[in-house]
Amino acid sequence: MAVPSAFHDAALAPLTSLVTTADPAGLLPAREQMALSLGWHIVLACFGVAFPAMILLAHWRGAWRGDEVAMRLARRWSKVAAVLFAIGAVSGTVLSFELGLLWPGLMGTFGDVLGLPFAFEGISFFVEAIFLGLYLYGWGRVPPKRHALFLLPMGAAGVFGTFCVLSVNAWMNDPTGFRIVGGEVVDVDPWAAMFNDQVWLQFLHMWVAAFMVVGFGVASVYAVGMLRGRLDAHHRLGFAIPFGFATAAAIAQPLVGHLLGLRVADHQPAKLAAFELATETESPSPLRLGGILVDGEPRFHLDIPYLGSIIARNSLTKPVQGLDTIPAADRPPVNITHLAFQSMVGIGTLLALAVVVYWFARWRRRDLLDPGTRFHRPFLRLVAASGVLAVVALEAGWVATEVGRQPWIVYGIMRTSEAAGDNSGLWWLYGASVLLYGAMTAGAVVVLRSMARRWREGSEDLPSPYAPEPEPLDSPARARAGAGR
Structure with missing residues (x-):
């Protein structure tokens, strides 16, 4: 919403009275660190939003139409999703600590307003991880049609988690759900803050963008x-x-x-x-x-x-x-x-x-x-x-x-x-993050290229994160799964 000037003056006065004209020492490194972390993580977040839908379509085609090519694609893509989720978990964890470290003025003032979507995002992350693990575990152990159902909560959790993060960003563009009285944030309505007027279109824009990034x-x-x-x-x-x-x-x-x-x-x-x-x-x-x-x-x-x-x-x-x-x-x-x-x-x-x-x-x-x-x-x-x-x-x-x-x-x-904040030591954090993200990028490229090479050579049962070794082809579990087709 547009902020009326009277409200702006009344709300901003108690905050700006504590601020000097000089920029704090932590401003530039905080900007650089946040740009690096978000810019890197957002690509992985797109895969959490859009990739499950593509895997589901391939799995559906394979299970319902008996298309072995489609089923092989679903299995391979699920392993790629596991690798991307694993490195995304690292960058997401880094981000969860950065808001308070880099922007103490924001979280110290508005932490009560923004806490709800961050809590939901954490829950969504664990739900996504659980069902990704179940989907990877289910190959050869669960009937194919039932196996595909694990993708539904996995995909929904990825979408909802992204919505929660986008709701915070939309709130920054459309602050609501609170009042400032005497320099204090009062009358907090976290539901109004989370479901602000900007969130729906901003989330839709990002949701569609995720399908463009992953699809292309x-x-x-x-x-x-x-x-x-x-x-x-x-x-x-x-x-x-x-x-x-x-x-x-x-x-x-x-x-x-x-x-x-x-x-x-x-x-x-x-x-x-x-x-x-x-x-x-x-x-x-x-x-x-x-x-x-x-x-x-x-x-x-x-x-x-x-x-x-x-x-x-x-x-x-x-x-x-x-x-x-x-x-x-x-x-x-x-x-x-x-x-x-x-x-x-x-x-x-x-x-x-x-x-x-x-x-x-x-x-x-x-x-x-x-x-x-x-x-x-x-x-x-x-x-x-x-x-x-x-x-x-x-x-x-x-x-x-x-x-x-x-x-x-x-x-x-x-x-x-x-x-x-005034912590100039944040430059050390930024340097460490550049090394961390560089190493994870290189590691992801090496792992994915190795997987692709082995698939081209005919290997299918590659090990996956969160999954045990596949059942032997003549095992009772695979026999039962095959009977459930």
């Missing part, structure tokens, strides 16, 4: 395989399932983003002005492609008349409020916000066009996966790059929304500088 990411792996001549049924189905999810997400995301952008215009005009590089209020507003601010003036851009008002305000004439109407101290870093926003939108548009071209060609009975089809290899090259592009778009979107909210950590109530 997994499809890109099989596109690379097909470029290397592996055009068998395994690679085709491995491409088709995630690409189908990515298609739906890529087409839906522009609509979701448009609806979310309309709320930004009403609640955070400074962020929208930075998105659009609107230095002055214009009616109608153009869509400004490219460009940066140089000495306060936009340069190197292309203006498309009227389109800014249409996209940002759903109108031919409504203006985008200019930065000149916003106090200089309340403006975000404009160039970073603008370029990140346009990178997100540009990549998202490219990926949406790619899926439209593919399905249009299929409608014209031209399968771009067939080697004899024109544009076969260019299309596969684009899909091979789409996984990385989707991750870049995801990161750019988070940069746009987080940097665009600055200088506020709680919009209109608390500035980011007020939330940081």
